[in-house]
Amino acid sequence: MSDHNKGIPSAVLAVLIVIGSYVLMRFVAEPPLPSTLTNFFMMFVIAGVIIHITLEDQRIEEFLDFISFRSSLPIIWSTLRVAVLVLLPVFIAYNVYSKEKVTYSPPGELFQPHVTPPQWVVDLKVPEWAAAPDKWDAKLIEEGRIIYEDNCLPCHGKEADGKGPVAHAIRYPAAPTNFKEPGTIAQLPLAYVYWRVRDGGIFDKQFNSAMPGWGEELEDDEMWKVIMYTYHKAGVKPRTWE
Numbered sequence: 001m002s003d004h005n006k007g008i009p010s011a012v013l014a015v016l017i018v019i020g021s022y023v024l025m026r027f028v029a030e031p032p033l034p035s036t037l038t039n040f041f042m043m044f045v046i047a048g049v050i051i052h053i054t055l056e057d058q059r060i061e062e063f064l065d066f067i068s069f070r071s072s073l074p075i076i077w078s079t080l081r082v083a084v085l086v087l088l089p090v091f092i093a094y095n096v097y098s099k100e101k102v103t104y105s106p107p108g109e110l111f112q113p114h115v116t117p118p119q120w121v122v123d124l125k126v127p128e129w130a131a132a133p134d135k136w137d138a139k140l141i142e143e144g145r146i147i148y149e150d151n152c153l154p155c156h157g158k159e160a161d162g163k164g165p166v167a168h169a170i171r172y173p174a175a176p177t178n179f180k181e182p183g184t185i186a187q188l189p190l191a192y193v194y195w196r197v198r199d200g201g202i203f204d205k206q207f208n209s210a211m212p213g214w215g216e217e218l219e220d221d222e223m224w225k226v227i228m229y230t231y232h233k234a235g236v237k238p239r240t241w242e
């Protein structure tokens with residue numbers, strides 16, 4: 001290959017596209033994508049790049065030229081070539097490392113907190129005074145606050161953000177829920193939350209979590225009030241069954 005002044009070598013472009021897409025998905029995208037999804041998209045990006053390069057013989061040649069050192073390139077490209085050949089393994093190694101690295105909280109994919117509820121939960125009739133968030137009585141919410149601060153605060157925190165005084169000791173299989181996170185109670189119907197609060201996680205092992213059940217500790221209406229307060233404090237609304 002001789003004519004290398006026509007632009008960025010395709011190998012450099014390919015690597016830039018792959019790394020660029022990864023950085024975009026991993027660090028720029030809002031809300032952050034789960035890593036399984038990022039990897040899934042990356043498969044397409046890489047497949048696209050490979051298809052593009054292998055579509056024309058000339059592109060294959062150029063690509064091989066670039067990575068094989070068999071051509072002499074202008075100094076900036078040959079420097080870049082070395083950089084790319086070093087960066088690529090580093091990039092892959094980083095990826096493998098960050099996958100294998102031991103972390104305190106288990107990956108979200110492994111812990112599935114929102115199990116399908118039993119039928120009685122789906123059929124449950126929420127007491128009228130608790131059913132409509134817009135009509136919740138401030139006095140009942142205040143009663144819920146006292147129940148919350150007595151029972152739930154140690155784990156779920158004064159601000160309902162999962163940062164209670166003992167929260168750091170509970171990490172497995174899931175940390176105490178930050179109720180302000182959109183993926184938690186905001187995504188759950190009242191009856192579901194009632195079930196979670198009543199039966200907890202240890203009960204029957206159905207949630208495989210450190211969340212205690214409150215069915216024996218609290219009266220029914222106390223559980224409803226504490227649920228109302230939890231939503232109120234977190235500033236979110238329950239979902240309705242669809």
Ligand code: HEC
Nearest residue numbers: 113151152155174175176177184185196201207209210211
């Ligand atoms: C010993 C610590 C602890 C205490 C005390 C505690 N929780 Fe939890 N709670 C957890 C943990 C850990 C989780 C996350 C694991 C899970 O979802 O089961 C959780 C999850 C939840 C969830 C499920 C959220 C979701 O998105 O699925 C609700 C609702 C909840 N707690 C409400 C309460 C209420 C109300 C109280 C007080 C009556 C309370 N918790 C007291 C530890 C605790």
